[in-house]
Amino acid sequence: MFIVRVEHDAELMSFIANLANQYHITSAAFAAIGALKSAKLGFYNQLTHEYMEDLLVTPQEVASCTGNVSFKDGTPFVHAHAVLSDQNGSTRGGHLIEGKVFAAEVQLFELLGDKVERKKDDVTGLSLWDI
């Protein structure tokens, strides 16, 4: 298990991918809490098979964020969902595309065993675990 303080101004998703790369982690689950300066959330349109993006440009608390690390196209791929709250306590949630960190803490649990790889799934249009 890794306990990490994410650097100020880091982009959360690439920070976790770089962490996995640095420590040769091929599969993991993680949770993150903290605050973001801005964020981009996604909602997957199940009819068009495209992500609709929601850009949040105001500071957000990371009320909850969970995700995993697996492999896609030979490199670590981070998949995360988050619930973010603004200064009024209003929340937005979804697929976390990116988040600019004000301060964040990550607990990452490395999963041992066979590498989990993602493959394109024709039914959903998503890259899903090939297990």
Ligand code: ZN
């Ligand atoms: Zn997702």
